[in-house]
Amino acid sequence: MTEQSWASSPATRKSMQANRSKDTKPELALRRALHALGLRYRVCARPIPEIRSTADVVFRRARVAVEVRGCFWHGCPDHYRAPSSNPTYWSEKVQRNQRRDEDTAKRLHEAGWVLEIVWEHDDMVVASRRIEAVVRQRIGLHPPQKQALFADRDEHRVLPTEPACGSMQCSSNVQQPHRPAVT
Numbered sequence: 145m146t147e148q149s150w151a152s153s154p155a156t157r158k159s160m161q162a163n164r165s166k167d168t169k170p171e172l173a174l175r176r177a178l179h180a181l182g183l184r185y186r187v188c189a190r191p192i193p194e195i196r197s198t199a200d201v202v203f204r205r206a207r208v209a210v211e212v213r214g215c216f217w218h219g220c221p222d223h224y225r226a227p228s229s230n231p232t233y234w235s236e237k238v239q240r241n242q243r244r245d246e247d248t249a250k251r252l253h254e255a256g257w258v259l260e261i262v263w264e265h266d267d268m269v270v271a272s273r274r275i276e277a278v279v280r281q282r283i284g285l286h287p288p289q290k291q292a293l294f295a296d297r298d299e300h301r302v303l304p305t306e307p308a309c310g311s312m313q314c315s316s317n318v319q320q321p322h323r324p325a326v327t
């Protein structure tokens with residue numbers, strides 16, 4: 145992304161809007177790089193229930209969340225330029241995003257998570273190695289439990305919504321009847 149790239153033409157505006165959606169090019173590049181390092185993760189997941197927004201990549205066991213930030217939308221210190229038309233409108237929008245970013249980072253930190261920030265201008269291979277180091281170190285800090293290990297196998301898939309009660313959960317309860325000891 146070069147300077148002066150935030151022109152106010154309809155085409156640019158359209159691309160700015162496109163940048164807000166999920167599965168952006170930088171996100172996909174980062175995910176590919178992480179996957180190539182053997183890391184498995186959840187995509188667009190909520191790290192903790194108290195936070196409404198999702199993180200782009202989530203390592204639940206290591207408690208590491210990754211956000212890929214667009215240079216325009218999140219006010220990159222190197223590349224953000226207010227568009228020439230409606231500069232106030234755009235700056236306020238970006239400032240709102242930045243406040244939300246700060247709030248999310250604070251809440252994650254308080255919940256014992258680490259938030260890794262990757263800018264869209266970053267080299268995704270370099271970023272993935274940095275994240276790998278943090279994740280592996282954190283897994284060392286939080287020894288996995290048997291259940292967590294099992295859950296990790298499918299972490300790279302986007303899981304469908306939780307199965308409704310009545311499928312697996314309830315039948316497993318039936319299999320363990322409580323029999324009082326005969327005295």
Ligand SMILES: [Zn+2]
Nearest residue numbers: 215220223265
């Ligand atoms: Zn940037």
